[in-house]
């Protein structure tokens with residue numbers, strides 16, 4: 155008896171015996187994307203589209219990140235925050251003085267993460283046409299659970315990280331890394347096809363655009 | 366005209382050579398129709414019952430109108446939409462034409478990255494594999510991300526039979542599961558339920574299987590969503606095994622992609638130790654770069670958003686991040702049978718966006734349950750008889766569950782010409798039923814008409830200009846339309862059957878050259 159694998163591949167081969175074109179016949183994968191008018195216009199579109207999902211977006215200068223992070227946590231009443239190991243320490247400096255508890259990620263369990271109010275991360279890429287931030291979970295973003303279980307996600311995006319359209323983002327991403335593409339806070343359209351924010355992922359998303 | 370309508374089955378020229386090829390010994394097997402849908406009445410009968418349910422009709426009309434508007438707005442934003450559709454279709458065709466090659470590449474990359482790949486010929490084998498993996502890990506429950514493939518193979522039933530609880534975590538799936546109901550839409554399986562009904566289900570059922578709904582639960586969508594969040598969180602935090610599907614499986618990298626909204630997908634894909642993904646063999650994409658096309662097409666077509674809230678990608682096992690025990694089950698279950706038909710195989714391009722459901726006038730009125738499958742709507746009308754054959758009443762009737770108005774093709778992000786495929790299937794149904802009956806010839810003529818856009822347009826022009834052959838009332842009696850019209854609770858003008866009409870207008874032996882059906886292309890909604 156042949157194995158399932160051989161049998162399925164055999165059936166599929168027989169089913170496509172009529173195909174005479176070789177693999178890759180279609181040529182290069184077409185890159186269909188919108189180009190931004192200027193870097194500035196792209197960043198503005200990114201900000202507009204992220205805000206459209208009812209995420210909070212603020213823009214600030216490179217030396218104002220810590221203040222913007224502190225502000226976001228205060229606004230949502232988040233009193234504890236998990237900090238990925240590679241996060242720029244200056245972004246969370248001074249939070250302790252604010253009375254916010256900093257939790258470095260020392261193999262916190264999911265239950266422990268569930269007790270933490272917020273997480274602060276960097277990101278890998280921002281996409282303007284869709285208002286998306288892409289995490290590839292490098293050390294400045296932390297493993298996937300960190301930006302998932304706490305109910306409040308503060309994400310810091312550099313303007314040089316923002317690309318205009320989806321295909322451009324792929325050029326900056328490494329497929330061998332785990333990835334989470336985030337477009338607004340968690341939401342559902344399952345009740346009468348109307349979008350409602352706030353289900354299992356973080357219900358509050360703050361995006362800080364730097365530069 | 367000299368072209369015989371029987372020629373319609375010939376494959377398109379250029380890319381393909383010989384006709385459909387059988388597996389050396391026997392044709393690839395069909396999917397076995399599950400007990401759930403065995404004995405389902407024909408679509409028309411079931412639709413008639415659905416039409417009587419005014420609440421459901423109102424729910425559906427409201428929901429599909431909402432989503433149609435959203436989709437239209439975000440699609441209009443993309444100037445190159447048509448180019449994207451062409452590229453999306455080309456990417457899927459590349460895969461489908463060389464499926465063994467891409468599956469082997471996918472397997473190689475997954476294995477190299479630490480995942481274990483399993484192959485399942487049919488539903489039973491897939492279920493056996495998944496149940497076995499769960500049992501080996503001593504788990505008595507799994508959390509599940511919404512997945513058409515696992516619904517198709519009825520994995521939940523198989524797990525329950527083995528004493529393993531399968532918790533659906535997608536909000537709509539949860540509503541369906543708690544309501545002891547069946548899904549009626551690809552994207553929003555509980556589309557037939559309104560907020561008041563959902564509230565009742567939550568209040569009644571949540572406490573039976575976990576954390577009860579708050580007593581003061583209102584029917585505000587935000588409160589309902591919060592109830593689901595609270596109910597499921599304990600399950601996410603303790604689950605050891607998750608089961609998912611995949612929207613895409615990228616051959617050249619081994620990356621699996623799950624597109625979702627709520628974060629329940631992320632929970633399942635991240636927190637448990639073991640992740641089992643059940644993936645239909647047609648879900649493969651050739652390259653990572655193809656995601657640049659698909660991730661533009663899918664969200665805008667599906668939920669009518671520029672991008673869905675969350676998309677997760679993982680490539681095998683990622684050390685120190687997420688499940689360390691990763692399995693992928695590649696499922697055939699009738700797909701090789703569909704692939705063997707050079708015309709019908711286009712249906713395997715489907716990325717399950719559900720745009721065709723939302724624009725379909727027949728779906729909007731009949732609802733999803735009448736299709737007798739987890740795949741409802743226009744794509745279900747095509748795919749179910751292809752996967753399961755046309756042995757049952759419901760599968761025989763599905764190719765007629767359409768007015769052939771063409772809205773589904775216009776909406777489809779991967780350009781599946783659903784009306785043409787429906788007509789193609791009608792010829793098969795008739796061939797099987799009665800050999801070369803009068804209807805068979807009529808259908809073949811219709812197939813011939815629909816197979817070529819110029820002929821179709823000419824036919825439509827003819828029908829509009831003078832109703833030359835059909836007059837103004839016989840439109841309802843052409844194949845397909847007649848079937849649908851009869852399922853509606855409105856008086857159907859023609860007193861004669863299609864057969865009678867054909868005899869009257871053509872005589873018994875007439876019509877073999879396909880010229881008699883010039884009017885079949887008329888939009889059903891105008892009839």
Ligand code: SF4
Pocket residue numbers: 666714715716717718719720721722744773776777778779780781
């Ligand atoms: S057939 Fe096309 S429109 Fe319908 S669900 Fe599939 S991809 Fe979407």
